[in-house]
Amino acid sequence: MLNKNELKKFLVKAKKATYAAGEAAKSIKEPDQSTSLIFTDGDWKYHDNYFGGEPFGGREVAFYKDKPVYIMIYYGWVDKNITDFKSIYEFLQQALLLIPEDNPYRGPESFQNNDFKYKNKFEGKVDNFSGEEKIYQNNKLIYQAKYIGGLIDQKK
Numbered sequence: 001m002l003n004k005n006e007l008k009k010f011l012v013k014a015k016k017a018t019y020a021a022g023e024a025a026k027s028i029k030e031p032d033q034s035t036s037l038i039f040t041d042g043d044w045k046y047h048d049n050y051f052g053g054e055p056f057g058g059r060e061v062a063f064y065k066d067k068p069v070y071i072m073i074y075y076g077w078v079d080k081n082i083t084d085f086k087s088i089y090e091f092l093q094q095a096l097l098l099i100p101e102d103n104p105y106r107g108p109e110s111f112q113n114n115d116f117k118y119k120n121k122f123e124g125k126v127d128n129f130s131g132e133e134k135i136y137q138n139n140k141l142i143y144q145a146k147y148i149g150g151l152i153d154q155k156k
Contacts, residue, residue, distance in 0.1 A: 002069050002154065004126055011062060011070070011104040011126075014039040014046035020096035034058070054078055054085070060149070070126070071152050072105065076133075076145025088135060088143055091116045095133075105147060106133050127151040 018025050018037035028036040030049070037048040043065045050058025055077035062070035078088055095107035095118035103122060111118040115138050122131025128150035135143035 002064065002151065004151075007062060007064075007070060008101060008104050008126055010041060010044045010046070012099050012101050013041060014044070014062070015048075015060075015099050015104065016097055018046065018048050020093050020099070022090065022093045050074075068152055069154070070149065072147055072149030074145055074147040076143065079140075079142045082142055088116075088137075091118070092135060092143070095120075095135075103129070105129055105131055105149070106145075122147075124150070127154075 017039045025037055028038070030036055034049050034051045039046040045063040045066070046060065047063070048058065048060045050056055052058075055075065057073075057075040059074070060070075060072045061068050078085055082088065091113060092107075094113060095111045098108045098111055099106070100108055104126070105120075105122055107118055107120050109120055117136045117139075118133065119136070120131060120133040122129055124130060130146075130148040132144060132146045134141055
């Protein structure tokens with residue numbers, strides 16, 4: 001049986017080392033125009049694959065001993081009136097580096113830096129969860145993304 005605490009520790013490491021790491025993360029542009037971010041640690045492997053631009057969507061899969069055990073699917077967008085995407089996504093990466101160890105889905109419940117505020121509402125546990133994250137600038141909603149996921153292929 002899968003150790004959920006090990007999975008959560010691995011997800012924190014993997015997510016901090018991939019998209020949340022910003023330019024330091026190695027990304028692969030795939031032939032289908034998607035981008036992949038991959039992290040491995042011992043028997044664990046993490047693969048984040050997304051499409052976008054604006055809006056964007058993707059999925060994260062964690063493997064244990066080459067078997068897929070976890071998936072999270074996400075979809076999000078920036079307000080259509082925004083032109084400075086870079087500062088929003090840099091702020092998002094700051095928030096994602098603060099991923100909670102007990103609920104390693106996206107960022108913390110809240111985070112603020114200057115005029116940006118990140119809010120994340122979720123329910124469930126690592127085996128079955130869903131949530132939505134939002135970014136506000138000067139109290140105006142400028143970004144939101146929804147996500148859902150959990151354990152996969154657990155019954156023998």
